[in-house]
Amino acid sequence: MAFDLKAIITERQGENYDLHHKYVNRTLAKVLGTIGFDKVYARAEGSYLYDMDGRDYLDFLSGYGVYNMGRNHPVIRKAIEDVLSMDLPNMVQMDCALLSGLLAEKVAEITPPHLDACFFCNSGTEAVEGAMKFARASTGRTRILSLAGSYHGLSYGSLSATHNAQFQEGFGPLLPGVEKVAYNDVADLEEKLKQGDVAAFIAEPVQGKGVHIPDEHYFPAAQDLCRKYGALFIADEVQTGLGRTGKLFGFQHWDLEPDIITMAKALSGGYVPCAAIVTTRKIYQGVFSRLDRCVVHSTTFGRNNLAMACGLASIEVIKSENLVENSRVMGEKLMEGLRALASRHDLIKEVRGKGCMIAIEFQQPRSLKLKMAWKAIHKVDKGLFAQMVVSSLLDRHRILTHVAGHNMDVVKLLPPLIIGQKEIDRCVQGFDDVLQQVTRFPGPMWEFGTNLVKTAIGQKRQKQTAQA
Numbered sequence: 001m002a003f004d005l006k007a008i009i010t011e012r013q014g015e016n017y018d019l020h021h022k023y024v025n026r027t028l029a030k031v032l033g034t035i036g037f038d039k040v041y042a043r044a045e046g047s048y049l050y051d052m053d054g055r056d057y058l059d060f061l062s063g064y065g066v067y068n069m070g071r072n073h074p075v076i077r078k079a080i081e082d083v084l085s086m087d088l089p090n091m092v093q094m095d096c097a098l099l100s101g102l103l104a105e106k107v108a109e110i111t112p113p114h115l116d117a118c119f120f121c122n123s124g125t126e127a128v129e130g131a132m133k134f135a136r137a138s139t140g141r142t143r144i145l146s147l148a149g150s151y152h153g154l155s156y157g158s159l160s161a162t163h164n165a166q167f168q169e170g171f172g173p174l175l176p177g178v179e180k181v182a183y184n185d186v187a188d189l190e191e192k193l194k195q196g197d198v199a200a201f202i203a204e205p206v207q208g209k210g211v212h213i214p215d216e217h218y219f220p221a222a223q224d225l226c227r228k229y230g231a232l233f234i235a236d237e238v239q240t241g242l243g244r245t246g247k248l249f250g251f252q253h254w255d256l257e258p259d260i261i262t263m264a265k266a267l268s269g270g271y272v273p274c275a276a277i278v279t280t281r282k283i284y285q286g287v288f289s290r291l292d293r294c295v296v297h298s299t300t301f302g303r304n305n306l307a308m309a310c311g312l313a314s315i316e317v318i319k320s321e322n323l324v325e326n327s328r329v330m331g332e333k334l335m336e337g338l339r340a341l342a343s344r345h346d347l348i349k350e351v352r353g354k355g356c357m358i359a360i361e362f363q364q365p366r367s368l369k370l371k372m373a374w375k376a377i378h379k380v381d382k383g384l385f386a387q388m389v390v391s392s393l394l395d396r397h398r399i400l401t402h403v404a405g406h407n408m409d410v411v412k413l414l415p416p417l418i419i420g421q422k423e424i425d426r427c428v429q430g431f432d433d434v435l436q437q438v439t440r441f442p443g444p445m446w447e448f449g450t451n452l453v454k455t456a457i458g459q460k461r462q463k464q465t466a467q468a
Contacts (some may be wrong), residue, residue, distance in 0.1 A: 013052065014040055034455055036391045036448075044071035047416045047423055049400065057398040058426055060415045065208075065239040065357075068266035068327075069317045070416040076269035079313035083305050090305045099308035106315050107278055110248060112257055117284035119277040120302040124238030124264035125153025127275040128202070131260045132157050133297060134279060135200035135232045138286030144178045145192055145201045145231075151209045152202065152236055161202055164209060166406040183207075184214045186221045193229040200260070201226050202234040205250025209405035211352060211359030211412055219254045232259040232283070238275070239357070242266040243318050243417050246328030246355025253354065259283060269314040274307040323417040327355040330419050334358060337428035345435040349409075356417055360431070362386065362409040369441055373449075380453045382407035388449045389434055396437075397430035 017038050020029045032038045039057070043050040047070055049057040059071065069076070083099075090097075104118035119134075121127055132144055146152065146161040153159065154167060160175035168174060181201070182188040192198065201222060206213050226233040235258035240250030242263065247253055249261065260283065264275035287297055301307070318324065335351050338360055342348040349363035362385060364374050377384045386403040389411050393399040404410035415423065437445045 013042060016040055034452070035387060036395050039394075046070040046072075047419055055398060057394070057400055058415075058423060059400050060413045060427060061400045061402050062414045062416050063270065064265070065244055065414045066265045066268060067270045068243055068417045069269065069314060069321070069323060070418045071270060073269060073313075073317055075317050076271055076310055076313040079269075079309040080271055080306055083309045088305055091300065091303070093300075097303055097305065097308075099305050099312070100303035103308045103311045106312055107263075107276055110315060110319075111261060111278050114257065114280055115261060115278045117279050117281045119279075119284070119297070120307070121275045121277070121299045122273045122301055122307075123153070123275050124236075124262065125155045125158040126299065127238065127262035127264055127277050128152045128158040128161065128236060129155055130277045130297060131202065131234050131262050131279075132161070132200065134260060134277065134283055134287050135234065137289075138283040139199045139230065139232060141197050141199035141231070142177045143192075143195075143198045145181050145189070145198055146178065147203050147207070148180050148183045149207055149209060149212060150202075150204060150236075151207070152204075153238075164406070183212065184218055186218065186225070189222055190225050190229075193225050193231055196229060198229065198231040200232040200234050202236055204236045204238075205240045205253065206245055206354055206357055208239050210408055210410055211357060211404055213352065213354065216254070219251070219256055223256050223258075226259075234258060234260040234262065236262050238262055238264045239414075242314070243324040243327045244355055244357050244414070246324065246331055248318075248324050250354070266318075267311045267314055268307065269310040269317070272304070272306040272310045273301075274311045274314075275302075276311075318417075321418070326419075327417040330415075330417075330424060331355040331358065333421070334413070334415070334419075334424045334427065337424055338431060341428065341432055341435065344432070347435055347438060353413075356413070356415050356419070358413040359404050360411045360413070362389070362411075365438075367439070370439065373441055373446055377449055377453060382409070384449060384452050385409055386411050387452060388438075388445055389431075391448060392434045392437060392445055393430050396433060397426065399427060399430045 017029050040052055041049045042052045047059055049059050100120055107118050108116050119130060121130060136142060144161060146163060148163050150163050152161045157175050159168060159171065160178040163180045179192060181192060223233050235251045237249050251258055260277060260279040262277055267276060268274040288294055335353060335358055338351045347362050347365050349361045351360050353359055365371055383403055383406060386409050390401050390403055393401055401411055401413055404412035437443060
């Protein structure tokens with residue numbers, strides 16, 4: 001009997017959560033059911049997902065920033081089809097493949113001129129791991145500095161640079177020599193750099209968790225300090241890169257010249273994982289320093305033909321469709337629309353972001369009745385209110401967003417860079433309606449919040465019982 005994947009998918013569509021409960025991450029499946037995210041998406045195109053009944057869902061999550069060019073872009077799909085149809089040799093390993101050379105050439109064209117050496121891998125965390133190794137090898141130093149609140153990935157090196165207790169809990173001890181720097185604090189950075197043993201300072205231009213943007217002077221000063229004390233500056237562009245912030249790269253908002261860039265997510269086009277470390281030839285050769293070290297840092301799947309084709313096609317789509325400029329313009333319009341809601345909803349504390357990387361932060365309302373409900377929710381979990389908003393946006397308006405991080409009153413938006421006025425209007429109207437619903441206490445949103453509280457309390461009790 002011939003293998004028929006289409007028939008299998010058609011026959012078993014809808015079993016998604018049962019299968020994951022049995023064989024994959026049952027905790028995730030339970031959480032998604034609790035917050036109302038247990039949807040079954042059957043199709044995707046552009047800025048939208050579609051369920052089995054054909055209803056559209058506005059995708060303002062974009063796979064955590066993967067789909068800058070929208071889902072299932074025909075140009076990228078065609079590139080994959082072309083590669084498959086050519087029966088090219090793939091992952092020979094003891095060769096220098098054409099497609100990886102072509103993508104390295106293209107990446108060098110879109111990054112600053114001093115960055116002319118490229119290493120390909122599979123994911124953002126792998127790119128960060130490699131960048132840390134490159135920094136140590138080329139400087140002969142050991143310490144790595146990263147910012148408080150940062151997120152750089154979840155494998156051991158990148159997790160050590162991810163200064164977020166929720167992700168690090170239970171996985172210690174972490175990599176020695178990786179230290180936290182106070183956010184937006186130039187003096188703290190200099191105090192640590194001047195010890196003279198720091199290999200690199202790594203930072204996201206805009207922090208993914210919470211969408212935090214430092215003062216205008218911070219990154220230029222940080223780069224100057226790295227040069228003064230001989231440390232490398234690594235720009236983690238895994239989420240901010242390739243147009244997300246309204247510039248091709250986030251560091252361009254401050255005219256920076258990093259020594260190493262990490263990129264991933266959107267480089268894949270949403271089809272085949274693709275990531276890159278981009279650096280100077282001098283730093284690169286500090287790693288591959290002798291003939292017997294030509295593969296001292298390597299990855300089996302990093303230069304595979306499908307990933308390289310996706311990278312080439314993705315860069316072409318971003319360029320030819322003017323998505324960087326669209327990100328800037330549409331992002332500003334979206335933030336303007338959301339900020340206008342603040343005059344009607346005192347729950348909105350701030351709308352911030354760059355390009356299509358946006359956060360809406362909430363604050364305690366003035367109404368005495370709502371203030372009591374707010375405090376009750378926050379006593380259990382500081383992130384539950386934001387989850388109420390996210391779940392209501394999905395339930396009432398079929399808009400997919402997410403909470404910006406643990407213990408935050410922040411909802412994060414990462415729409416595809418292809419969005420237009422129609423998607424902006426739907427998002428703003430959805431937020432307006434959901435925040436109006438919050439003022440109805442008691443009401444459906446607060447009932448949902450109460451259920452979240454009960455679930456959270458039950459989980460804490462289970463954990464305490466297990467530890468007893």
